[in-house]
Amino acid sequence: xxxxxxxxxxxxxxxxxxxxxxxxxxxxxxxxxxxxxxxxxxxxxxxxxxxxxxxxxxxxxxxxxxxxxxxxxxxxxxxxxxxxxxxxxxxxxxxxxxxxxxxxxxxxxxxxxxxxxxxxxxxxxxxxxxxxxxxxxxxxxxxxxxxxxxxxxxxx
Amino acid sequence: xxxxxxxxxxxxxxxxxxxxxxxxxxxxxxxxxxxxxxxxxxxxxxxxxxxxxxxxxxxxxxxxxxxxxxxxxxxxxxxxxxxxxxxxxxxxxxxxxxxxxxxxxxxxxxxxxxxxxxxxxxxxxxxxxxxxxxxxxxxxxxxxxxxxxxxxxxxx
Numbered sequence: 388x389x390x391x392x393x394x395x396x397x398x399x400x401x402x403x404x405x406x407x408x409x410x411x412x413x414x415x416x417x418x419x420x421x422x423x424x425x426x427x428x429x430x431x432x433x434x435x436x437x438x439x440x441x442x443x444x445x446x447x448x449x450x451x452x453x454x455x456x457x458x459x460x461x462x463x464x465x466x467x468x469x470x471x472x473x474x475x476x477x478x479x480x481x482x483x484x485x486x487x488x489x490x491x492x493x494x495x496x497x498x499x500x501x502x503x504x505x506x507x508x509x510x511x512x513x514x515x516x517x518x519x520x521x522x523x524x525x526x527x528x529x530x531x532x533x534x535x536x537x538x539x540x541x542x543x
Numbered sequence: 544x545x546x547x548x549x550x551x552x553x554x555x556x557x558x559x560x561x562x563x564x565x566x567x568x569x570x571x572x573x574x575x576x577x578x579x580x581x582x583x584x585x586x587x588x589x590x591x592x593x594x595x596x597x598x599x600x601x602x603x604x605x606x607x608x609x610x611x612x613x614x615x616x617x618x619x620x621x622x623x624x625x626x627x628x629x630x631x632x633x634x635x636x637x638x639x640x641x642x643x644x645x646x647x648x649x650x651x652x653x654x655x656x657x658x659x660x661x662x663x664x665x666x667x668x669x670x671x672x673x674x675x676x677x678x679x680x681x682x683x684x685x686x687x688x689x690x691x692x693x694x695x696x697x698x699x
Contacts, residue, residue: 406593406601414592416603436570437562445562446610446639447572451603458602483602486644 392474393419399477399538407455420459427460427503443493453529460503461513461533481533494526548630549575555633555694563611576615583616583659599649609685616659617669617689624664637689650682667691
């Protein structure tokens with residue numbers, strides 16, 4: 388069962404203006420990541436401007452989405468591990484220390500689903516593996532090492 | 544001595560509409576990468592919308608720029624290795640198979656310089672290492688594995 392609240396909608400004010408995941412960024416991607424059983428899910432349809440060669444997406448938007456999805460996933464997976472419910476307080480917040488992306492096949496523009504799993508959940512470090520799927524086929528795979536940061540709860 | 548022609552300005556038509564590096568993309572990054580001695584250089588100033596937390600850049604724009612810079616760098620470094628002058632014919636074109644980014648420190652928005660070196664130059668595979676520098680300080684480091692693709696020379 389999917390959570391009803393996207394983790395990004397519970398971020399503290401300091402993190403609400405990120406181009407990738409900030410719910411209050413006016414022109415950014417504003418991705419929404421949900422926890423579901425033992426995975427995390429972000430559905431995203433890239434705008435038609437994000438072309439690479441031909442009708443395929445350019446690498447940067449793929450790497451960006453995997454990074455954004457990974458930071459949200461780390462928060463969800465860590466909070467679940469700590470038995471903290473999403474929405475019960477401002478979300479834990481993680482930043483990326485290392486990002487790896489394998490581009491397995493050209494990724495068409497269209498409806499993307501990013502599915503994340505925890506490779507490791509520590510006190511301050513979470514490693515998230517992500518499959519970017521289009522029509523059920525994984526075209527890119529990511530691995531991100533994320534570190535938990537202290538957040539101010541004011542204004543959240 | 545820096546080349547006078549950016550490699551992206553010599554890409555075949557098929558690759559001129561990439562959001563990251565396409566010289567003909569109307570709203571994309573349109574990065575310009577130049578060869579210089581044994582390195583490659585891309586200067587880029589991200590727009591103020593690309594915020595992460597506070598005044599720092601969001602990870603996606605960093606990963607995107609390192610990816611874009613790496614594809615152009617691969618073309619420059621491979622052509623140099625083959626004694627082909629930039630601009631003498633449509634550029635060789637490389638796509639990213641794998642991208643690794645280490646975020647070493649928060650990267651301020653501002654004037655960025657990406658400096659690339661070859662780790663390996665093969666017939667079809669090039670590995671590029673990139674330092675993203677702000678005011679001479681490296682805040683992110685990339686490593687990309689790139690594969691040469693066949694390009695149509697029509698319309699170039």
